[in-house]
Amino acid sequence: MTHVLMGLPFAADALEPYLSKETLQYHHGKHHATYVNNLNKLIIGTPFEQMSLESIIISATGAIFNNAAQVFNHDFYFSGLKNATTLPSDELIALFERDFGSTEAFKESFMGTALALFGSGWVWLSINSAGKLILEQHSNASNPLLAGYTPLLTCDVWEHAYYIDYRNARADYLEKWWTLVNWELVSNKLTALQP
Ligand code: MN
Numbered sequence: 399m400t401h402v403l404m405g406l407p408f409a410a411d412a413l414e415p416y417l418s419k420e421t422l423q424y425h426h427g428k429h430h431a432t433y434v435n436n437l438n439k440l441i442i443g444t445p446f447e448q449m450s451l452e453s454i455i456i457s458a459t460g461a462i463f464n465n466a467a468q469v470f471n472h473d474f475y476f477s478g479l480k481n482a483t484t485l486p487s488d489e490l491i492a493l494f495e496r497d498f499g500s501t502e503a504f505k506e507s508f509m510g511t512a513l514a515l516f517g518s519g520w521v522w523l524s525i526n527s528a529g530k531l532i533l534e535q536h537s538n539a540s541n542p543l544l545a546g547y548t549p550l551l552t553c554d555v556w557e558h559a560y561y562i563d564y565r566n567a568r569a570d571y572l573e574k575w576w577t578l579v580n581w582e583l584v585s586n587k588l589t590a591l592q593p
Pocket of ligand 1 (some may be wrong): 429
């Protein structure tokens, strides 16, 4: 199958002033698009040509894994942003309280995890098969699909995600990113898992 660059769910300038149009144009239009194009070239003539993105991620290595995972990760990241204020559902808040103590404590853990990530990577909130929330940092292209977790939320902490707007100030980017999180979407992903 041919993989397609997702469209942004908002205009390129819709997240200003927190994420500029220039950042979105480079991050989505250049970085994300390059991962899609590279993946499509790399899978030609391989068994991966017939596989879904998720299947490629859990079975490939090297450049095919890196590009496939970066397509998935960026799809997840951009889908998870919204140019309006949203709030976590009561169900999600209850899980933050159970697994982290409070929503504020979850935020502090998330920010601490993102700031502590050395180099390029991602912070992921996932839920495991036992229903426990899992907060992790992943280097480079890695993601929670490899562990069999269901991802709920991610933040891109590669420098290309924030360098145009925030230069080296990762903490400032993280604080603004937090206000753009589409909590309705995260909450809906959680609800969809209920039996
Ligand atoms: Mn990125």
